[in-house]
Amino acid sequence: MSQIDSNDLREIGKTRPVLENITNKWSILILTVLCSEPVRFNELRRRLDGITHKALSDALKRLERNGLVHRKVLPTSPVSVEYSLTLLAQTLQEPFSALYGWALKHGAEMERAQLMYDTRHAEEIC
Template sequence: MTQIESNALRDVGRTRPVLENITNKWSILILTVLCTKPSRFNELRRRLDGITHKALSDALKRLERNGLVHRNVLPTSPVSVEYSLTALAQTLQEPFIALYDWALKHGPEMEQAQAMYDTTHTDKPC
């Protein structure tokens, strides 16, 4: 694993807005889903259990504005829209897949840590 040099952290002000745009709850999940293949709105919504219509719409607009998602209007009746990754977003595929794999591998460990924490830090009645 690469160590982050303390000098590199001086640029945190420049990286913060970028990281906030790609790592918020829905953006990272949307981009991860689109890593596999372009998808229509309702397919994305089905695959992202729990996302509301508004949250997905807002996130897709934000990702499109940031140059990460391409919106393609399909000539169908009724009109439908397909979303795909831009070339810029494709550069995120490797780190997102690594993060996804990490979550699958280490999720149970985090759940155990949470359970242990919760049992030792419960509010005890006075």
């Protein structure tokens, strides 16, 4: 992993709005699903267990507005919509794939750390 030069952090104000748009919970998961193939709305909703219709709709609109998701209306009956990554979003595939892999590899370790933390703090309260 490359180091971030502390001088680069002077530009943090420029990166914050960008990072806020791509790193919220649903955006990362939506873009990760779309990395493999275009997906219709209902399939995307099924694959993102726990997302509401409104939350998915809002997130997709935000991602489309930010130039990361392409929305294609399919001439079916009833009409359906398919979502895919734009060329800009495809540049996120490598870091998102790495992040997804990291989460799979280290998720159990984080859960253990959370449990240890919660146990320590529960003892302090008593």
